[in-house]
Amino acid sequence: MNKQDAMNTVTNSLDDLYQALRAGRYEVMDKQLEVTARFHRYSFNNVMLIYKQCPEATLVAGFHTWKKQGRWVRSGESGIAILAPLTKRKEDDNEREEDSLVMGFRIVYVFDVSQTDGDALMEEAPILGDPGRNLSALLNVYRDLEIKVHLTKLPGTVQGYSLGGEVRVSDDLDDISLFRVLSHELAHELMHKTIRCTSENKPLLETEAEAVAFVVASACGVRCLDRSADYIALHEGSQILLENSLEAIHKTSSSILGMIEKQVVNFDNGIAQAA
Ligand SMILES: [Zn+2]
Structure with a gap:
């Protein structure tokens, strides 16, 4: 060439x-791609957390997200814990600190596709x-x-x-x-x-x-x-x-x-x- x-x-x-x-x-993107996009948006640390708890995870989303996509989490399945950032205004008596931001984390649970049933996923x-x-x-x-x-x-x-x-x-x-x-x-x-x-x-x-x-x-x-x-x-x-x-x-x-x-x-x- x-x-x-x-x-x-x-x-x-x-x-x-x-x-x-x-x-x-x-534009015609199927439901699954929306879920996949969510997985891709997890931070690297969370991807590692997911992997540690569920090495075979391929596609994860929260309980309600799965529901919106026409799939549901099977009963008895335990969630995969990840960290969701928490940002809020610091409420302190000390006025000087009033507008500083406190970064914290809370645990939220997600589920792998293998823990769900429902509408077929796109290839x-x-x-x-x-x-x-x-x-x-x-x-x-x-x-x-x-x-x-x-x-x-x-x-x-x-x-x-x-x-x-x-x-x-x-x-x-x-x-x-x-x-x-x-x-x-x-x-x-x-x-x-x-x-x-x-x-x-x-x-x-x-x-x-x-x-x-x-x-x-x-x-x-x-x-x-x-x-x-x-x-x-x-x-x-x-x-x-x-x-x-x-x-x-x-x-x-x-x-x-x-x-x-x-x-x-x-x-x-x-x-x-x-x-
Ligand atoms: Zn890249």
Whole structure:
């Protein structure tokens, strides 16, 4: 693939993603996706708490949330305790402290989907194709950038996360999913290393990382348009965020594709070993 082809691939893929977001599986989004979105919004600490109490949890929500989604918690099931932040105005005799905020936590209970019955859940959008040698090439890119890849067991539906200089990725993914997740986390590493993720900027960061992953995956034999569009929608991303970040997304995807291409050329010339 020459440079112009690569640029065209990036542009065309981004256009596909833009159209998919715009067409909005988002708007017709099924009940389950709303629940999944809730799971994704739990803090990392809470995801760890959930996992500790219920290692097989995949989709959790509170009792009433499940009810609203047409499912109910079976009687006798015990809840998974998580911490909900409590913010209130401090009521103190000392006037100077009157307007300071007290942060506390209270325990709330959630239930995994396996503890519920009711309306059927929607299946995840498919992810197809074969990254072939591009997967080894991508792992070599990580190695050359000195970003550690740690394959490990991760809680629930979490497939990976980036820590800055290190990414953790679920150890039970097939090659296609692994390729997409590694591309996504590499985008975070290259674009967001110095940015602290907050609930305000998370939709933007996830839109950027997943858009890059989608473009890189598309160019490397992995088809995941609906999955990526759903992922972005689940994180409250949108085509508007995508549009505003096009330049950065374009730049990062081109750069990752260039690095992958270089590794593949090295394989061909016998210069590099596959990871
Ligand atoms: Zn992410």
